[in-house]
Amino acid sequence: MSSRVSIDFEVDGVRRSEEIAPNTVLLDLLRDRHALTGVKASCERGVCGACTILVDGTPAASCGVFAFSVDGAAVETIDGQGREGGLGPVQRAFAECGGFQCGYCTPGMVMLTTALLRAHPEPDDEQIRSWISSNVCRCTGYQMIVDSVRRAAELNREEQP
Missing domain, CATH: 1.10.150.120 ([2Fe-2S]-binding domain)
Incomplete structure (x- = not known):
């Protein structure tokens, strides 16, 4: 029997609601479910920084963050850093x-x-x-x-x- 966790959060200004396994890592959720592939998977141990995102404005290694922990939070990724018609x-x-x-x-x-x-x-x-x-x-x-x-x-x- 697998349990699921409900989370509601914002990603790059878009509200998201998800049903996820409790062990889902934020990096995987962002890349696999939301196609935010600018968030890079590299060491998957939280030491290289390639997967850095902001959670409520604070930098975090998304490979070391369980997705359930962002319930209610605002997540920013590199994919949301551009401006209308170009780069930020x-x-x-x-x-x-x-x-x-x-x-x-x-x-x-x-x-x-x-x-x-x-x-x-x-x-x-x-x-x-x-x-x-x-x-x-x-x-x-x-x-x-x-x-x-x-x-x-x-x-x-x-x-x-």
């Missing part, structure tokens, strides 16, 4: 500054940057390096990511009314 400011900054190589870590880095800039709209390099240190990038050496975060902060300031 953080995504644009990463493209402009070359803050990616293979691109595998980029979704997690973009989500971390989004959370960082909400908490600290004008971060210094120490804050940037501290925040991105939880995500692994094997290609860039991180300097281009730091540059991308700085550029994203500038773009956010330019968008302010």
